[in-house]
Amino acid sequence: MRSYSRPLRLTASVLFTLSALSACGQKKAEGPPPGAAMPPPEVAVVTVAPKSLTVTTELPGRLEASRVAQVRARAAGIVLKREFREGSDVKAGTVLFRIDPAPFKATYESSQATVARAEANLAQANLKVQRYKPLVETNAISKQEYDDALTAQKQAAADVATSRAARQTASLNLGYATVTAPISGRVGRAQVTEGALVGVGEATPLATVQQVDPIYVNLTQSSTEVLRLQRALAAGQLTGVGKGQAKVTLLTEDGQTYPHPGKLLFSDLSVDESSGAVTLRAEFPNPDRFLLPGMYVRAQLGQAVNQQAITVPQQAVTRTPGGASVMLVGQDGKVVSQTIKADTAQGDSWVVSEGLKAGDRVIVEGLQKVKPGAPVKAIEWKGPAAAQPASANAAQPASATAAQPATAAQAESKSKSN
Numbered sequence: 081m082r083s084y085s086r087p088l089r090l091t092a093s094v095l096f097t098l099s100a101l102s103a104c105g106q107k108k109a110e111g112p113p114p115g116a117a118m119p120p121p122e123v124a125v126v127t128v129a130p131k132s133l134t135v136t137t138e139l140p141g142r143l144e145a146s147r148v149a150q151v152r153a154r155a156a157g158i159v160l161k162r163e164f165r166e167g168s169d170v171k172a173g174t175v176l177f178r179i180d181p182a183p184f185k186a187t188y189e190s191s192q193a194t195v196a197r198a199e200a201n202l203a204q205a206n207l208k209v210q211r212y213k214p215l216v217e218t219n220a221i222s223k224q225e226y227d228d229a230l231t232a233q234k235q236a237a238a239d240v241a242t243s244r245a246a247r248q249t250a251s252l253n254l255g256y257a258t259v260t261a262p263i264s265g266r267v268g269r270a271q272v273t274e275g276a277l278v279g280v281g282e283a284t285p286l287a288t289v290q291q292v293d294p295i296y297v298n299l300t301q302s303s304t305e306v307l308r309l310q311r312a313l314a315a316g317q318l319t320g321v322g323k324g325q326a327k328v329t330l331l332t333e334d335g336q337t338y339p340h341p342g343k344l345l346f347s348d349l350s351v352d353e354s355s356g357a358v359t360l361r362a363e364f365p366n367p368d369r370f371l372l373p374g375m376y377v378r379a380q381l382g383q384a385v386n387q388q389a390i391t392v393p394q395q396a397v398t399r400t401p402g403g404a405s406v407m408l409v410g411q412d413g414k415v416v417s418q419t420i421k422a423d424t425a426q427g428d429s430w431v432v433s434e435g436l437k438a439g440d441r442v443i444v445e446g447l448q449k450v451k452p453g454a455p456v457k458a459i460e461w462k463g464p465a466a467a468q469p470a471s472a473n474a475a476q477p478a479s480a481t482a483a484q485p486a487t488a489a490q491a492e493s494k495s496k497s498n
Contacts, residue, residue: 300359393429
């Protein structure tokens with residue numbers, strides 16, 4: 081029995097191979113005949129539809145503190161003590177420096193004594209006038225003596241006013257010996273140390289306090305852009321966003337978006353002669369003190385609304401030295417090249433100002449497979465997010481097909497073992 085088993089297995093293997101080859105030949109014979117036309121390639125298109133779009137302009141700018149106060153010495157003297165920590169937050173009225181108050185205190189006490197003497201002289205002059213008044217009515221004293229008493233009374237009153245003014249000045253100078261913060265904010269480094277002589281001949285700078293919450297950003301926009309925007313508004317192509325409705329988004333130096341939105345405060349009325357730009361100012365909250373004065377930023381400013389804006393994905397636009405263009409699918413299903421004007425980007429799309437109209441079908445995917453005049457099969461573009469699941473699903477049949485030869489090999493190995 082064993083002598084016949086091996087020839088039988090070889091014969092069965094040869095018959096299996098011949099049947100497989102004949103099946104392959106039959107499949108080839110069932111394929112499309114030579115010279116048959118290939119089906120048109122599929123392309124993904126988007127149908128142009130106007131929509132309302134806020135016209136956003138990205139402008140460069142610098143951050144600036146909303147309030148800046150230079151603390152200076154208003155009284156001459158020696159600095160005795162610094163009462164603050166550099167770089168800390170202070171409130172209005174917080175003591176920053178103490179200047180030697182001794183000379184100012186002595187001047188104040190002297191002026192206080194001068195006021196007391198002037199008030200005593202005034203009291204004496206008042207009593208003298210009161211005594212002379214009934215006497216002059218009875219001609220007990222002369223009219224001249226009474227007039228002299230009235231004049232002395234007025235001079236004493238003037239002396240009191242002068243001495244009181246001098247006392248007030250002395251009091252102010254004594255108060256200036258204690259230097260306080262004029263505003264609430266963050267104080268910088270101290271510009272003098274203890275023992276320094278300040279206030280002699282000029283108001284010596286002592287420190288700077290800056291209020292950075294809220295914080296300003298000064299933006300610059302070219303006068304050409306301003307004129308173009310104003311003409312578009314006047315022609316009715318754009319509509320204004322309304323007073324107090326202009327939204328401002330801040331981009332920091334590292335390209336990150338600042339989480340707190342801002343508001344536009346004003347636009348300057350004059351153009352800078354050196355740069356030809358107009359200055360705008362926006363205000364942003366800064367509760368975490370993340371933004372610092374002097375930082376370079378970019379701001380996205382919504383200045384108008386385009387009620388009939390046409391946008392296309394950026395990948396659909398081809399740019400050459402001759403300009404920008406897109407591929408359209410015409411009514412006859414053939415590809416048409418169309419020149420457009422797209423100078424403004426909005427996110428991942430281009431804003432098209434000329435060359436497209438509502439209803440045009442713009443090819444987004446499959447541009448490498450088409451040329452003008454060629455027929456295509458248009459399908460609606462699902463967007464970049466929908467392309468990932470499609471590619472994942474397309475990978476599943478490939479893996480299943482790859483598993484089939486392994487299964488056939490296992491079956492053949494199993495038959496040989498038997």
